[in-house]
Amino acid sequence: MYSGDAVFYDAFQSFCGIGADVELIRRLIPDSARDVCEIACGTGRILLSLRRPGLTLTGLDLSEDMLKVARKKDPSVRWLQADMQCLPDLGPFDFIICGYNSIQHVMENAGVRSFLRGARENLREGGLLYLDLYNPREWLKREEDPYAAEYTPGGRLSEPLDDDATMRFRVPPFLCGEQAIVLYESQWTDEANMIRHITYEYYEMDRDVYDRGDLRYLYTQKQHPEVERFLLAENYEMREFLPGEMEEMILDCGFQIEKRFGEYDGSDYARNSTKQIYLLRRAQQKA
Numbered sequence: 001m002y003s004g005d006a007v008f009y010d011a012f013q014s015f016c017g018i019g020a021d022v023e024l025i026r027r028l029i030p031d032s033a034r035d036v037c038e039i040a041c042g043t044g045r046i047l048l049s050l051r052r053p054g055l056t057l058t059g060l061d062l063s064e065d066m067l068k069v070a071r072k073k074d075p076s077v078r079w080l081q082a083d084m085q086c087l088p089d090l091g092p093f094d095f096i097i098c099g100y101n102s103i104q105h106v107m108e109n110a111g112v113r114s115f116l117r118g119a120r121e122n123l124r125e126g127g128l129l130y131l132d133l134y135n136p137r138e139w140l141k142r143e144e145d146p147y148a149a150e151y152t153p154g155g156r157l158s159e160p161l162d163d164d165a166t167m168r169f170r171v172p173p174f175l176c177g178e179q180a181i182v183l184y185e186s187q188w189t190d191e192a193n194m195i196r197h198i199t200y201e202y203y204e205m206d207r208d209v210y211d212r213g214d215l216r217y218l219y220t221q222k223q224h225p226e227v228e229r230f231l232l233a234e235n236y237e238m239r240e241f242l243p244g245e246m247e248e249m250i251l252d253c254g255f256q257i258e259k260r261f262g263e264y265d266g267s268d269y270a271r272n273s274t275k276q277i278y279l280l281r282r283a284q285q286k287a
């Protein structure tokens with residue numbers, strides 16, 4: 001996870017047009033903030049776009065390969081390798097970010113609680129935590145179905161809802177430096193545990209085929225071994241969290257919910273929102 005493919009991460013995100021989250025985060029950081037930390041900072045996509053005079057930045061990630069890309073971009077930032085489920089004492093910070101679904105790589109609720117407590121310990125009194133994850137809309141629909149999910153306090157659904165299904169699709173080629181990269185994404189969903197198992201396979205497409213813009217090879221769902229060479233594959237797991245269970249963990253771990261957005265444009269959360277984006281304040285008293 002986020003190792004061999006770290007070198008493709010930025011090119012892929014900019015190909016997908018990711019970036020609206022940065023604007024929202026910029027608006028949420030108070031002018032008075034001096035110390036900002038991003039947990040699961042990856043290549044520094046978010047953190048480095050927050051640079052401004054007077055702000056000290058710290059980035060933490062589990063993956064050395066992602067941090068290697070980040071360090072190369074700006075060696076003056078404090079970059080640290082650690083697991084967000086057992087955060088060291090790094091602060092205190094005025095603002096902590098855990099952005100772009102990174103918390104969904106933590107599989108167990110115990111790990112999420114441990115992250116929240118660690119983030120709280122690293123915040124100044126009244127400091128803020130920004131937390132961004134997907135809203136599991138399809139599971140919410142099933143909650144409304146009397147024959148479907150029975151939500152248990154452990155945070156798991158009682159029965160598998162569907163047969164596990166694998167789907168595979170092809171992302172059209174994008175440029176990463178001199179290389180034209182084709183990405184195949186396969187997913188299957190462990191319904192009982194609300195975990196998506198994702199595999200990314202990276203291929204390099206002949207550069208002249210890419211440059212010619214041949215639509216037969218660019219925009220197709222078929223694989224073309226004659227012009228694509230396998231580079232590497234990476235496996236990912238992403239846990240889905242129901243808003244109710246996330247809220248319960250947030251309050252239990254000593255935070256107040258200041259705001260809950262449903263999209264990066266800052267609109268309020270609604271049941272059919274794409275996202276759950278929380279702005280949390282370190283509560284005065286530990287719960």
Ligand SMILES: C[S@@+](CC[C@H](N)C(=O)[O-])C[C@H]1O[C@@H](n2cnc3c(N)ncnc32)[C@H](O)[C@@H]1O
Nearest residue numbers: 002040041042045061062063083084100102105
């Ligand atoms: C979707 S990427 C987001 C990177 C960056 N925040 C961004 O928005 O571009 C998820 C990141 O979470 C990191 N990650 C996954 N599990 C982690 C853990 N237990 N502790 C710290 N970082 C973790 C990965 O290495 C990866 O860099």
